[in-house]
Structure formats: C-alpha cells, structure tokens
Amino acid sequence: MGSEERAATEWYPIRQFLHYPGYDFGLVVLHQPITDEDLFKDLWSIAETRVAADGAANEIYGLAQKKALPSASDYTKLDTIIGDLDSLSDEARAFFSSSPAKCSIIRDPDQYSTDFTKAVRLVRKTLPGRDIVCMGGLGGRVDQALSQLHHLYLFQTSPTYADGKMFFLSGESLSFLLKAGKHRIHVREPDAKVGSFARMSGDPFAKHVGILPVKEPSVITTKGLEWDVENWPTEFGGQMSTSNHVLPETTVVDVETTKDVIFTIALKRPAGEY
Structure with missing residues (x-):
C-alpha cells in the first residue's frame, strides 16, 4: 500500500455529536428540507456556531413556525445567514433580523462560489481549524448531491485535515472524506456518556x-x-464497496486507501420508522 509512515487518522464522530470536550464543531445548514427534526435539534443545541447557507434559513424559519424546538428563543441562536440571498424569503429575513440575537445577514454576490462555499469560508474564518458538520445537501436532485460531494474534496485539501474535518449528516447517513492513507473510524462508543439528546447515542x-x-x-x-478487502482496486465503472456491513462486534x-475516497455509514432510524 506504499511507504506512507503517517499514523492513522482517528475519527470520533459520536464524541462530537454527544458534545464531548475538545470535539466542538460549527454547524452549516444547507438548503434542503429538514426531515429529521430530532437530529437537527441535537446538533443545533451543541454547535459552537450556526450558519445558514442562504435559503436554508427558510427551513429553520419553518421549524420555528412549527415550534419544533423547545422554545422560540432557541431559533435566535442562528448566528449568520450568508449567500447571494436570492433564495431567502422575506418572512425568514424579517424573523431573523428582528430576533434578540440579531442574526447577521451577509450578502455575498460572488458568482464563482456557491452559498455552501461561502458558509464554510465564514466558519473557517470565525473558528480556524474547527470541524464542520453540514446538515442536508445529499437529498433532492442528483446533480446537487454530487455537487456537495465535490465540495467535500474541495474543502479537505490538507492531508492532515489542518483546516478541520467536515461531515455531511442527513437523516439517513453520515459521510466524510478519507484522505489517502490510514484511518480508524470509531463507529461505537460503548461507554458514551448519557445526555439529553433526542436522536444521538453511543451507538x-x-x-x-x-x-x-x-x-x-x-x-x-x-x-x-462483513466483506473486508485487501489491496482491492476500486473505481466508478469497475468494482465498488457499497452496501457493505459493519460487524455486530x-x-x-x-480503512487504508491510496487515494481520497468518500466514507458513508447509515444512521439508525428513529423508533417506529421503517
């Protein structure tokens, strides 16, 4: 697998999502329907900063009207709305600009960068080196979903993740970029602390x-x-490791990889869902 001597990159996404000390992150909400409200509430409650990419603020505003969070004041925690603002509704703009927290609304007209890019740049400027969790973006149109995966590559250029790690989180899966090299992904935390989270747990x-x-x-x-591989070539149009299974134990x-690859793992569905 080559002569790379760098130690394996350790991934502890569960510790981040359960708010362990030292695992803080910025939350970027993308313009897709928020279908898993409990998951959103968990992330919203512990994020170090909360940024909506343009029309994503409409989705958060919709939850405010439904009173999906415990109190209306929780929505004032939105720190920034950024983008070209062509998708931001008048109602959402009025709601967040008049909130007690005085959410900052930034119009960035740059047509050579997406609203997603603008949001990530803002978080990295505000919280250098901090990890970022992106909510939404992998549902809806296929071209938009592929664009978000494309952005994972764009935003993770450092082989050591010096700018912070990025996670895409939807109601069904967690996805992130494994740079070329060795990785250890902690998929269970048996001794995870018990918190007041509606959706996340140690498993x-x-x-x-x-x-x-x-x-x-x-x-x-x-x-x-379940189906481990060794020195296994993989490419689009060839063989691919999809629908593999994590063993119960x-x-x-x-994972060791010679080139950057996307790692994706399914989330357990809430009780009662099929």
Whole structure:
C-alpha cells in the first residue's frame, strides 16, 4: 500500500455529536428540507456556531413556525445567514433580523462560489481549524448531491485535515472524506456518556457502509466489515464497496486507501420508522 509512515487518522464522530470536550464543531445548514427534526435539534443545541447557507434559513424559519424546538428563543441562536440571498424569503429575513440575537445577514454576490462555499469560508474564518458538520445537501436532485460531494474534496485539501474535518449528516447517513492513507473510524462508543439528546447515542449507526472513489480510482484495504478487502482496486465503472456491513462486534473500522475516497455509514432510524 506504499511507504506512507503517517499514523492513522482517528475519527470520533459520536464524541462530537454527544458534545464531548475538545470535539466542538460549527454547524452549516444547507438548503434542503429538514426531515429529521430530532437530529437537527441535537446538533443545533451543541454547535459552537450556526450558519445558514442562504435559503436554508427558510427551513429553520419553518421549524420555528412549527415550534419544533423547545422554545422560540432557541431559533435566535442562528448566528449568520450568508449567500447571494436570492433564495431567502422575506418572512425568514424579517424573523431573523428582528430576533434578540440579531442574526447577521451577509450578502455575498460572488458568482464563482456557491452559498455552501461561502458558509464554510465564514466558519473557517470565525473558528480556524474547527470541524464542520453540514446538515442536508445529499437529498433532492442528483446533480446537487454530487455537487456537495465535490465540495467535500474541495474543502479537505490538507492531508492532515489542518483546516478541520467536515461531515455531511442527513437523516439517513453520515459521510466524510478519507484522505489517502490510514484511518480508524470509531463507529461505537460503548461507554458514551448519557445526555439529553433526542436522536444521538453511543451507538447511532446502522450496519450499512460504503467506500466511494468519487474523484479517481483507488486501492483500499479494510478491517471490521462483513466483506473486508485487501489491496482491492476500486473505481466508478469497475468494482465498488457499497452496501457493505459493519460487524455486530466492531467498534472500529480500519480503512487504508491510496487515494481520497468518500466514507458513508447509515444512521439508525428513529423508533417506529421503517
């Protein structure tokens, strides 16, 4: 697998989502319907900063009208709305500009960057090196979903994640970019602290896993999956590791890859959903 001597990158997404000290993150909400309100509430309550990419503020405003959060004051925690603002509704603009927190509304007309890019740049400027969780963006149109995966590559150029790690979180899965090298992904935290979270726990993931060579072909080796592979070429149009399974006894999934790949793992559905 090459002569790379760098230690494996450790991933602890559960610790981040359960608000462990030292695992703070900025929340970027993208313009997609918020279908998992409990998941949104968990993230909203613990994020260090909250940024809406343009029309995403409409979705948050919609939750405010439904009173989806415990109190109306919770919505005043939105720190910034940023983008070209062509999708921001008059109602959402009025609501957030008059909130007690005085949400900052920034119009950035740059046509060579997306609202997503503008939001990420703002978080990185405000909180250098901090991890970012992106809510939404992988549902809806196929071209938009592929654009968000494209942005994962754009935003994670450092081989050591010096700018912070990025996570895409939807109601069904968690996705992030594995840079070329070795990775240890902690998929269960058996001794996780008990909190007041509606959706997250120390064992939030379902069994389905995918490792996707979106940018270019790679060669991967895995450990901890039902169908582990060793020095296995993978590419679009060739063989791909999709719909693999985390074993019941697995707490850490090891992945070694020669090129950057997307790692995605399913979230458990809330009780009563199928």
